[in-house]
Amino acid sequence: EHALIDPDNPQIVVAHLRCAATELPLTLDELKEFGEYTPALIMLLEEMNELRHINDRWYWHGRGFPAADVDLRNIGENTYTIVDITAEPPRAIGTLDEYSAFKLVHPEAIYMHEGDTYFVEELNLDERVARVRRTDSDYFTWSVADTRIRIESSELHKRWRISDVHWGRVMVTETVFMFRRVKLHTWESLGYGRVSLPPVEIDTQAMWLIPPQAVLRHVREYQRNPAEAMLAVANVVAHVVPLFVMADMADVGALVDSANTGVPTLFVYDAHAGGIGFAQKAYELIEDILRAACELINSCPCEDGCPSCVGAPSWYVRLPQYIDGGDLIPDKEAAKVVLHDLLQLEPYTPKPKRWRDAQRQTAEATPSPLHTAKPLPEKIEAEIRRHIANIQQRRYRR
Ligand SMILES: [Zn+2]
Numbered sequence: 092e093h094a095l096i097d098p099d100n101p102q103i104v105v106a107h108l109r110c111a112a113t114e115l116p117l118t119l120d121e122l123k124e125f126g127e128y129t130p131a132l133i134m135l136l137e138e139m140n141e142l143r144h145i146n147d148r149w150y151w152h153g154r155g156f157p158a159a160d161v162d163l164r165n166i167g168e169n170t171y172t173i174v175d176i177t178a179e180p181p182r183a184i185g186t187l188d189e190y191s192a193f194k195l196v197h198p199e200a201i202y203m204h205e206g207d208t209y210f211v212e213e214l215n216l217d218e219r220v221a222r223v224r225r226t227d228s229d230y231f232t233w234s235v236a237d238t239r240i241r242i243e244s245s246e247l248h249k250r251w252r253i254s255d256v257h258w259g260r261v262m263v264t265e266t267v268f269m270f271r272r273v274k275l276h277t278w279e280s281l282g283y284g285r286v287s288l289p290p291v292e293i294d295t296q297a298m299w300l301i302p303p304q305a306v307l308r309h310v311r312e313y314q315r316n317p318a319e320a321m322l323a324v325a326n327v328v329a330h331v332v333p334l335f336v337m338a339d340m341a342d343v344g345a346l347v348d349s350a351n352t353g354v355p356t357l358f359v360y361d362a363h364a365g366g367i368g369f370a371q372k373a374y375e376l377i378e379d380i381l382r383a384a385c386e387l388i389n390s391c392p393c394e395d396g397c398p399s400c401v402g403a404p405s406w407y408v409r410l411p412q413y414i415d416g417g418d419l420i421p422d423k424e425a426a427k428v429v430l431h432d433l434l435q436l437e438p439y440t441p442k443p444k445r446w447r448d449a450q451r452q453t454a455e456a457t458p459s460p461l462h463t464a465k466p467l468p469e470k471i472e473a474e475i476r477r478h479i480a481n482i483q484q485r486r487y488r489r
Pocket of ligand 1: 391392393394396397398399400401
């Protein structure tokens with residue numbers, strides 16, 4: 092028993108679909124009762140990981156996030172001292188700001204410093220001390236964070252080729268909630284560990300690029316996820332930006348967010364409170380940066396993406412919200428479609444997705460019944476994306 096959908100009211104549409112799908116999986120016939128835009132909506136909800144399509148039924152998926160303390164801490168105020176407790180007497184080997192400390196010296200991290208490896212016994216937030224001991228480790232650790240960005244103000248704006256590009260002030264909130272152990276040399280994954288740390292918020296500067304809907308639609312035509320494609324682009328950009336703005340990898344962050352603009356938007360931000368100009372340089376050099384990203388991805392010899400191109404930058408990993416099954420390498424082929432379109436190069440035709448899981452291959456073999464969907468009006472699609480992103484954010488804050 093479902094009311095007809097008012098396509099001008101995305102909140103109600105999404106609420107109805109969620110209520111219906113959490114009770115029972117929905118069939119295509121039932122979905123038709125939701126009105127003419129339903130197929131387009133279903134595709135959108137699938138793309139944002141809220142619905143899953145299994146054997147002609149749609150299940151509410153709505154991935155949760157780890158509980159996080161919302162007591163935000165400011166990076167500028169807190170400096171952590173790293174103390175080697177195996178030294179006699181214990182001695183300080185360095186300091187880190189809180190933003191870096193949570194990523195690099197969380198409990199059980201392997202911390203590398205001047206060629207030595209240390210195991211982190213304790214990160215004491217009250218004393219602002221990380222206690223570490225020397226160790227010969229055959230693995231290293233990557234922290235995994237959930238990163239949120241909020242636009243405070245746009246200070247500069249330009250039309251670059253077919254995209255809108257901005258520079259301005261943002262708030263970045265980062266929660267390190269787990270880490271990955273990776274074997275040295277072979278990069279074999281040795282499993283995950285949990286971390287319980289409060290979010291850190293920094294007030295900083297960012298450049299952001301809003302891709303046109305036509306580019307996202309082009310990715311979708313190949314049954315690939317535009318948000319995942321943008322994440323792959325962001326990861327490549329994170330590799331090349333430091334070369335252009337004369338920064339270390341750790342000085343600049345890159346991520347994708349839909350909550351601010353309603354479309355998966357590429358952000359490049361200064362990973363230092365207040366900002367120190369890297370994002371502004373990236374704004375000025377957007378053409379060079381995306382060209383270099385395109386060259387890097389096209390020349391990388393890997394088949395399906397690797398940590399040197401579309402994989403997350405090597406020293407820490409952002410939560411790949413758009414990817415199922417804990418796969419940390421987003422879609423390389425889809426990233427090429429985006430980059431070629433943004434740079435107005437010859438359109439790129441992706442290779443078939445032979446490496447994706449069986450579920451997805453089946454989906455590819457049988458064209459989705461939704462494929463002829465009437466597209467949502469752009470403004471409504473943007474509103475729905477913002478709405479879902481907000482739901483996901485609230486879920487994360489709980
Ligand atoms: Zn690669």
